[in-house]
Structure formats: C-alpha cells, structure tokens
Amino acid sequence: MSITQQYLLDIYRAQRLGEPAPPAPGAHDWQVVREWGDHRQFRAVIAGRPAHGRIRRTLGRWLHLRPRSTC
Template identity: 45%
Template sequence: MTAIEQYLIDTYRASQHGVPMPPPPGRDDVAVVRAVRSYEQFQAVLDGGEARHPWRAALRRMLTRPHPC
C-alpha cells in the first residue's frame, strides 16, 4: 500500500469518526531537512568548527573532486 492510499483510508476514517484529518504525506519534508541542516551546523559550532553554508560546501566538493568520466 502506498502512502497516498493509506492517507486516503485515514482521511475516510477521520471523516467517519469526526476527528481531525491527518496531514498529507510529505507536507513536513522540507521542514525536516531544514531542521537537520540547522542541527548539523549547530553541532559544528559546538565542536569548534564553522557553520558553513551547505550550498557552498557542495559546490566546493563538486569543483575540487575529479569527476569520473
């Protein structure tokens, strides 16, 4: 059963029992990714490092590592 099918079943049950509808699947995915990134930056600062911007770090890795062709 997919997440969408389970969501539809849960929505139907919620409407039958008069309880609040469940959140749609994937609604909080971006917030979770941001929270993980912020936590990693926070841990880097606590460990004595620098809270680097993730896009800059990814770009630096892409430009400095040899590309397997």
C-alpha cells in the first residue's frame, strides 16, 4: 500500500468516526529536520563539544595548516 492510499484510508476512517482528518504526508518534514538539528546541538553540548560552527572551524584549521605558496 502506498503512502497516498494509506492517507486516503485514514481520511475515510476519520470521517466515518467523526474525528479530525490526519495531516497530509510530508506536512511536518521541516519540523522534524529542525528538531533533529536541535537534538544534535543538545548532544554536542552534553558531550562538551561546541554546538555551533564545528564544520566551519574544522575547515578553517585545515586551510591554515596547509603551506602557502610564495608565487
């Protein structure tokens, strides 16, 4: 059964039971992505690592470690 078929079945059941219709598939995807990012930041703080800018800081260190050419 596809997601669309399951959604239509859920809507039908909700209407028959007089309940509100469920949200459409994918309606809360961005909220889940934001919450996942918040959870990663929380885990970083608990582990004693900086919560923001870790990738940029690491890339900056790599760029400063490379020898510069004198051309």
